[in-house]
Amino acid sequence: MTLDLTSLYQTGRPYINMLVILAAIMGVAPMLVWIERKYLAYYQQRVGPLYVGKFGILQSFADGIKLLTKEELIPKNADRLTYLVAPAISMTAAFIGFAVIPITEAFYITDVNVAVLLWLAMSSLGAYGVILAGWSSGSKYPFLGCLRSCSQMISYELSLGTSILVPVLFAGTLSFKGIALWWKESPLVAQGNWIYLIPLVIGFFVFLVSGFAETNRIPFDLPEAENELVAGYHTEYASMKFAMFFLGEYVAISAIAAIAVTAFLGAFNSPFIGFAFAKQFSLEAVWGIWGRYLGQLFWFLVKWFALFWFFIWIRATLPRFRFDQLQRFGWYGLLPVSLVNLIIAALIVYSQASAGMAK
Amino acid sequence: MGADRSLKLLSGLGGLALVAYLVLWAAAGFVPERLPFFTPVRGLFGLLAILAVISALAMVMLRNPVHSALALVANFFFLAIIYLLMQQVLLAFLQVLVYAGAIMVLFLFVIMFFFQPGRPDLGSSPIRQQTLGGVLFALAMLAMAMVVIFQGASRRPQWLSAGEEVRSSPVAYLFSEAAVPRKVQEISLTPGRKPELQATRQEEEQPVNVAKAFGGQVRAIGIRLYTQYLVPFELTSVLILIAIIAAVVMGRDRAKKIMELERTRQGEVSGE
Numbered sequence: 347m348t349l350d351l352t353s354l355y356q357t358g359r360p361y362i363n364m365l366v367i368l369a370a371i372m373g374v375a376p377m378l379v380w381i382e383r384k385y386l387a388y389y390q391q392r393v394g395p396l397y398v399g400k401f402g403i404l405q406s407f408a409d410g411i412k413l414l415t416k417e418e419l420i421p422k423n424a425d426r427l428t429y430l431v432a433p434a435i436s437m438t439a440a441f442i443g444f445a446v447i448p449i450t451e452a453f454y455i456t457d458v459n460v461a462v463l464l465w466l467a468m469s470s471l472g473a474y475g476v477i478l479a480g481w482s483s484g485s486k487y488p489f490l491g492c493l494r495s496c497s498q499m500i501s502y503e504l505s506l507g508t509s510i511l512v513p514v515l516f517a518g519t520l521s522f523k524g525i526a527l528w529w530k531e532s533p534l535v536a537q538g539n540w541i542y543l544i545p546l547v548i549g550f551f552v553f554l555v556s557g558f559a560e561t562n563r564i565p566f567d568l569p570e571a572e573n574e575l576v577a578g579y580h581t582e583y584a585s586m587k588f589a590m591f592f593l594g595e596y597v598a599i600s601a602i603a604a605i606a607v608t609a610f611l612g613a614f615n616s617p618f619i620g621f622a623f624a625k626q627f628s629l630e631a632v633w634g635i636w637g638r639y640l641g642q643l644f645w646f647l648v649k650w651f652a653l654f655w656f657f658i659w660i661r662a663t664l665p666r667f668r669f670d671q672l673q674r675f676g677w678y679g680l681l682p683v684s685l686v687n688l689i690i691a692a693l694i695v696y697s698q699a700s701a702g703m704a705k
Numbered sequence: 706m707g708a709d710r711s712l713k714l715l716s717g718l719g720g721l722a723l724v725a726y727l728v729l730w731a732a733a734g735f736v737p738e739r740l741p742f743f744t745p746v747r748g749l750f751g752l753l754a755i756l757a758v759i760s761a762l763a764m765v766m767l768r769n770p771v772h773s774a775l776a777l778v779a780n781f782f783f784l785a786i787i788y789l790l791m792q793q794v795l796l797a798f799l800q801v802l803v804y805a806g807a808i809m810v811l812f813l814f815v816i817m818f819f820f821q822p823g824r825p826d827l828g829s830s831p832i833r834q835q836t837l838g839g840v841l842f843a844l845a846m847l848a849m850a851m852v853v854i855f856q857g858a859s860r861r862p863q864w865l866s867a868g869e870e871v872r873s874s875p876v877a878y879l880f881s882e883a884a885v886p887r888k889v890q891e892i893s894l895t896p897g898r899k900p901e902l903q904a905t906r907q908e909e910e911q912p913v914n915v916a917k918a919f920g921g922q923v924r925a926i927g928i929r930l931y932t933q934y935l936v937p938f939e940l941t942s943v944l945i946l947i948a949i950i951a952a953v954v955m956g957r958d959r960a961k962k963i964m965e966l967e968r969t970r971q972g973e974v975s976g977e
Contacts, residue, residue, distance in 0.1 A: 425822035428775070459923060463798040470806030474778070477813055481771065484822040496814045500807070520923055 363455050367444055375596045376406035382658050389662035416585035423484030424582065432482060433583065433590035436475025440594045442468045443601035448523040450614050450642035457523040462514055465522075465605060466507050469560055472598060473499040476562070476569060476579050479591070483582035491578030494669060495562065495569035501673060502559035502566075505680040509552035512545045512691045513609040522605070526613030533698065535612075535619055541698075545691035550610040552684040554656075557602040559676070561595060563657060565664040566672060603653040604646075611649050614642035715766065719759040726755060750790050757783035770816045774809060781805045795923050 380395060380403060387394025395402030420429060446461035448454040458464060473496065480492020514520055517528035533539035534546075559566040570578030580591045607613060616628070629637035667675065730748040757780055764776035781804045788797035930938050 423822060425769075425771075428771070428822075458794060460794050460798045463795070463802055467798050467802035467806050470802060470810070473806075473810055477810065477817070478775075481813075481817045482822055489817075489821070492817070493814070496810060500810060500814075503807070 360455050363453060364445075367449070367455060368441070371441070371444065371597055371600065372593075375593055375600070376410060377403075378596050378600070378654065379406040379409075379592075381654075382661075385655070385658045386662050389659075410589060413585055413589040418586075419582075419584045421484055421582050425482040425484065428478050428482035429582075430587070432475050432479035433587045433594070434475075435478065436472060437590045437594035437597065439468050439472040439475060440597035440601060443598070443605070446522050447601070447604045447608060448526050448614065449604075449646050450639045451523075451527070452639055453643070454523060457521055459519065459521045459524070461522045462510060462520045465601075466503075466510075469506070469598075469601075470499070470503055472560075472594075475591070475594065479583065480569075480579035483579075485582060487575045487577075488579050488581045491569040491575045491581070495579060498559055498562075498566065498568065498672060498676075501676040502556040502680070505552050505676065505684045506556035506560060508681070508684040508688055509549040509556065510605075510609055511688055512549035515688070515691050515695055516542060516546075522608050522613075526608055526615070529612045529615050530619060535615075539698070541694055545687050545694065546610055548683065548687045549691070550606065552680050552687065553606055553610060555680060556676075557606065558657070558660065559672070561598045561602055563599065564661040565667050567666060568669055568672060599654065599657055600650075603650050603657065606653055607646065607649045611653070614646040616641060616645050715762055716759075719755070719762070723752075723755055723759075726751060746790055750787060753783045753787050753790070757787065770820050771813065774813050774816055778805050778809050781809070795926060 383405070384394045384401070386392075395405035398404040398408045420426060443465050445455045446458065446464055448457065476495040476499075477492045480488040480490075480495065483489070513525050513528075516532065517525040519525060519528070529535060532542065534542040558564075562569050568578075569575075570580065575581070580588055583591060612619070629641040633640065730752070733748065760776045760780040760783060764773050764780060767773045767776060781800055785797040785800045785805075788794075788800060
């Protein structure tokens with residue numbers, strides 16, 4: 347019996363992709379931390395990490411080693427099992443989001459047609475990590491942090507889910523790969539039908555703001571507001587368990603950015619896809635199918651990094667919300683806007699479909 | 706503590722059952738002709754069923770309400786994976802999204818206030834004749850499940866098109882011969898809708914094209930919901946709307962009082 351490598355690769359591909367993406371995220375997350383610290387330093391006219399490696403590039407790895415070798419501490423009042431499980435939930439839920447994101451046309455882990463639901467479910471499970479961490483620590487500040495996080499996530503999940511329905515409605519599929527492929531033939535690109543842009547832009551705004559809230563980033567980082575709650579829900583966490591929260595946060599940001607790219611920024615397609623010269627200069631013309639995949643990888647990474655940089659920019663720029671402001675903004679601001687936006691999108695789809703039928 | 710001892714006994718028995726089952730399942734992998742019932746899908750189902758039962762019992766028997774809530778979340782998860790085994794993808798993810806992701810978070814939010822770790826618990830206050838009622842209710846549920854299982858075997862769900870022989874009831878499907886992995890392309894869940902996006906796919910030769918098979922599920926359920934079952938669907942939404950309005954009305958009185966209190970307090974502070 348000879349080993350059939352092609353068929354082996356076909357069956358094993360999701361698993362290979364899984365390992366590759368997991369390794370890539372684990373490797374990139376410390377670099378993201380470094381990039382964020384450098385950028386923040388730049389915005390605040392500091393130097394940032396400097397001594398470990400050239401430009402302090404290995405600072406995060408040094409921090410990681412430090413956290414790994416620190417002593418494990420479990421507070422006396424803690425609810426042990428829950429206390430230990432919480433960081434794992436937080437990190438796992440963040441990672442699972444990547445299972446459904448198509449990085450190129452051929453490079454993704456899985457393509458289920460309920461991908462959007464899967465990702466929403468997983469991001470809502472991320473709340474459990476924070477909530478359980480705050481509760482099980484058995485002290486006041488983490489508990490306050492977890493209560494804040496709980497109500498914040500419940501409020502902003504709604505607008506997150508409603509805003510992502512706009513591209514779902516346009517593409518007519520709940521699969522992220524379907525949405526990514528839709529961009530190429532979308533009326534926006536293929537016919538230059540600009541009316542589709544209106545709900546997409548509004549939806550993108552709502553999605554990003556809710557994404558900030560979901561990942562507990564500034565200006566919505568009330569669960570860990572350091573001048574009120576010490577460090578919020580992870581006050582009592584040290585060593586590797588803290589590192590897991592930290593890593594989970596960056597993975598969650600990466601996942602939100604990747605999903606925003608897929609749903610609102612044209613996924614892995616080149617932004618020049620509608621123009622004639624794009625065909626001439628594309629890598630596909632030079633290297634065939636692999637050139638196309640390479641181009642898609644390039645554009646995905648560029649868009650994704652631009653969004654990640656935007657997250658840092660916002661962190662360096664905006665002050666923190668007050669809690670009542672946050673709730674009011676979510677319920678009176680974002681939710682109605684995203685609902686009306688969804689209705690507009692539905693009307694556009696309906697009118698365009700009926701116009702197509704009349705022809 | 707009677708409850709604690711029975712909990713220990715239960716977890717021991719559950720663990721033993723789990724280990725015995727895993728051994729059986731592994732044995733079935735080596736000698737499939739001796740243990741023909743243990744196909745991979747059924748084996749996984751059995752494992753998940755044991756875990757679901759254990760988590761459900763833990764939910765009832767654990768003393769700490771937060772732990773109970775977490776056991777319930779775990780139970781939702783195992784059930785969701787069982788739904789996946791029955792190829793009900795949409796149901797599985799809705800289960801996780803709605804119950805585990807939204808409702809249980811709200812439950813926890815309330816429960817957490819009253820039960821802090823490291824404090825003595827408030828003690829239980831069992832309702833009288835709880836056990837009897839529980840047993841009766843469980844028997845009724847069992848009877849209902851039996852009806853569904855045995856009747857479902859002769860009936861097919863309406864969203865499946867003709868030509869599907871065994872896939873009639875999800876439960877019956879699991880115990881039928883068809884529960885062996887097979888090409889899902891045969892399922893035609895989307896009658897009358899041309900698959901635009903699927904035409905552009907690169908890898909048609911993939912053995913099980915999950916998205917293709919279950920894209921129809923969302924669509925088919927949606928179409929049924931908005932045509933055949935429109936009236937009950939809309940009635941349900943009206944019911945939910947009424948509940949929301951009631952909650953707002955009930956909450957507003959208290960909110961007003963609290964706001965007035967705040968205002969008078971602030972007035973006192975600024976008046977000084």
